[in-house]
Amino acid sequence: MRILATDLDGTFLGGSDRARTALTRHFGESPDRTLLYVTGRSSRSVTELVRRGKLPRPDAMICDVGSYVATADGNPVQGEVMEHIRATWGDRGERVRSAFAGLTGLRLQPDFGPFRVSYYFDSTAELAEAHATADALGCDGLVSDNLYFDVLPRGVNKGTTLARLMREWGVAPESVLVAGDTLNDLAMLAAGFPAVVVANAEPALLAQLPPSDRILRASAPGCDGILEALRSRGVEVSDV
Template sequence: MTVHATPRPAIAARRFTLATDLDGTFLGGSEEERKTLYDWIEANRDTVGLIFVTGRDPEFIMEMCREQGLPWPEYVVGDVGTTIAHVRDDGHVEPIPALEADIAERWGDKGNAVRATLDGISGLTLQPTPFRYRVSYDLTPNAYDATAEVLVEELGLDWLISDNRYFDVLPKGVSKGPSIKRLIAHLGIPETRVLCAGDTMNDLSMLISGLPAVAVGNSEAPLKQRLYGRDTVYHATGFGAAGILEAINALDLHDAPTHAAVPASNLALKGA
């Protein structure tokens, strides 16, 4: 299977690159809205680059592309920023060692220490996937013991709660924002040609990174609150895929299908 079947210009030479979260963002909105976005990307691959920036692991991402017909990304920032990888023509994800070395050093092989330290903490259920540079839990809000946060900090690591149901333990200073900026710099993509899109708190660091960004209309309330007043962030009314298209048009990043009227309150961001 060849996933990038036709030759394309280098991603840095394209007019626009979408760096998008998956759940609730690229996968959000109605079936019709998703199809409109996906078909537009496929019809414009010479001028549109695609990077997935997600909490999901690479194998899950590739399975989604194979089985659900998503446009294949050219690069992936996965595992909440702890994986930075290229998508090969055969559909396999290949980590970029030069970009992951610092992440591995910051993690310091602390997975076993994290699991032992948080074992038995109320409200956390360990996820079975063997991530390389993170440990992740399902979180039960009404049973959660916030002592977990202190314990993680004592290990010299970061913690992140998103969608009020996930608890991630990450290397210090590593998350979606720093990793997407590192990848964009490595590829030579002008920052003004990028749009970061997200909907939950694990997208916060990406959306406040200074890159052009959109919080789609279905974003969780805590994220919207943290983004208030940020002049690089467009607040879409459209959900998921529709919100992405809305922002592309509002910020003049590319000619794209129009799905929703741009709210007057957002017009001040035009050209940001």
């Protein structure tokens, strides 16, 4: 297992500093291992966290719920994966904004990348209508953490983008450990890679996880849960 493909909030940003440091040394500071963030945050938000020392510098990142692949500096990674995202999204940004402007209970988020449109929702939102509106525009609607409604290019999510990127890199699924905690992680947790759901996971995610020997439900939160998964698979990670 030489690649850690991890969600950030609640996952790599969760658990103890001690566990995060151990994972950083193992994946982030080793030339033959790879630390890959797979997050709902924008690349700007991640690079800001790295700049402030809240996160180690990754090798690469999948941002914006799978709709943007970036270098550690936040620049788009040129290649088939980004080409697919760009072509699938087309010019839908403005059309999504105007179609969603009339829906109640949805508020535009302040910061997201160029190939999605993202909202917060509250209890007054009609999610079925929001999903139907996204669908009519040729997009996917995705709810996560009982808070976020993302409008994404059809078929693009954390799982499909990670799978495409790993194929492009020529990586076997068994070389990857996927880690997550909320519903927008479901697609990558169920994408056929070895995976861990950390203990602080959203109940709705736990309810929708398919039964699979590949997916460990950790007893520890955040980074401690990731360490638990690695060690249960015989990967030696040094303590700090």
